[in-house]
Amino acid sequence: MTSGMVIIGAGECGVRAAFALRENGHEGSITLIGAEKHLPYERPPLSKDAMISQEHPAPKTIASKDQFLGQNIGFLADTAVTGIDRKAKKVVFANGNSLAYDKVLLATGAVPRALPLAVESRHCAYLRSYDDALAIRARFQPGANIAIIGGGFIGLELAASARKRGASVSVLETQTRVLMRGVPEEIAKIIAARHAKEGVHLRCGIGLSGISDNDACATITLANGESLTADLIVIGIGATPVTALAEAAGLAIGNGIIVNEHLQTDDPAIFAAGDCCDFPLSIYGGRRVRLEAWRNAQEQGTLAARNMLGLAEPHLSVPWFWSDQYDLGLQVAGLADEGSTIIRRDLGDDAFILFHLASDGRLVAASGIGPGNAVARDIRLAEMLIARRAYPDPAHLAASDIKLKSLLAA
Template identity: 75%
Template structure:
């Protein structure tokens, strides 16, 4: 192999993969192609610290230029790949520049799901990139009226940040409650109550009929005719995997670029990882999932790099994500919707964990919420129990004085 490794996508996943190639001893050329002009940076702070820090927030880079140089990783910024010539094993860049690869990794990520009603508006924004974050931050002034469309994580984290900046915040959600996807109702209720306590107006079960720009601000007309005035509307209704390149190259896709457990696409020399890929989770009978989560992007980037080098290791990690809103920390390990029944463990200080058990008693997920990192340790231990398909004693799960660590030894 002489052409080297090419990675398309300069986010968490692509950057981790590039460094992981070196950590695993690869000595050939490594090229990382990023669409943004910035060095790869961490996205999780964008809805939180980036919004509320008193000083001008800098992008938190995953590695500085010096580390790219030291590791001999070529980072090509502000560049979009426009095609893949699988026969010649070339990535086609703008201007018909070609880049040969031995193995290619698609870490193209996801983009905010567009709201067609908002397409023409100058006062509607989405949050994905550092530049998006700076533009939104500039409008989070005391008294500014912010309407957030979508009661998911991005919307709610942004709502918390906007309140902390003194904005007047309304969250609109079409579903019957916030966080329908992936978060149990009991926990969503704690988060909703915390937002209401801060003065955020959360309105569920509402549909938007029209979004109309004014000279200053925007009018959002609900299905029942009610009109809401806002200085800025932020659309946070989910994300779509970036699959166009893969599709055009004839790779299989279905809600993401389809990969096997080794993160290999239907072309064995092309891998996909992170937000853009749909992969089978062995833990849940090979259920096909796509995860939009920071840790998954890291783990899959690292694993894809190893498998590009021929190690042939399956992805076995338990899905995990977190969200911070105000002082509350939420963490979920596993897929809660795999559970048939729920056991609650109270940790004090309002913190609690819900253990989700399958019908056969296997622990399949754990969801926790509490101040700061209060649920972190037990969620981490639950994750380890989930990974080994443990069937813990339900009475022990419910008893906070019984250490979860002791169940691991069982």
């Protein structure tokens, strides 16, 4: 097979990159390599729709076989890449075969961070794949006792899904509150109260000292000496970027695979994008971040493809993510921890947005919560203001009768 574009990782980022190569005029070969047996599928529904659907869930595919064929994109499923030979410019497979490349994109994603206390337990699970989701869903049954370790987005989404399926749920978070990373306390309190209203038992600020098994369940021992039993423990304490291939190939590693503003590693023929990469955000003075977000994976897949074709475009997007918690929709644009002042705008119907201003008055982030998509439009406008590095009048941000669109015009 002649050399061409090789993409390792068939998630949202890798698939978007493959199609973006064609959309941007690449006529040579494109090979997308996935470790799972399934066609590439969306991961956000795994903690929500896949858990609560009445019918047996099927993965929500990103692209069909016909779409791959129609764009002449080779897709290798259930295939493990064991090495990258940079000198020979080829990727090596577990079966000993190899594939030459002109450019490689590493879109290897991230995996759940392991909890050392859980290593020996048969009653612990992590959510990463569709197969994981099926196994967890089967245990979310009426009357089951479910413990979730970790009060981040995945943990809380799973807690909501387990309650909807009739299970009893406890969430254990060692930090002093849920959603400690990237969500203001004012919004986190609303989400915590919503979970409590639904019957979720939240325990924050208490460490864990042990997990032990018996035949039917597991016992979690807390640092204060208390204990609780669970039929299933789901662990959601963050994610670790998949960097082993890059590291073995001698590429620079930080909080992920280190890339420049063009998503290029220190090897000009190798790019990295999505959850696995450590990249600079120009809008925050080149601050290095690693984002685990659906839209970031899509955007970076497209950008990496264009830059693999030599366009040398910088990453300029503002971070954005969302989470659905029962009937509440949460959205955040920008990095809230860049702000030192918070301005609140009430939107009605229990929806509001918090604007985060840097010490010099620049808008650096916006966090919103409300029923359904109540905050979506204003968060989008705030995102545009952040991208423009705007210095809006705080009084205008707080005044709900002054449209954000007018601040953009100003």
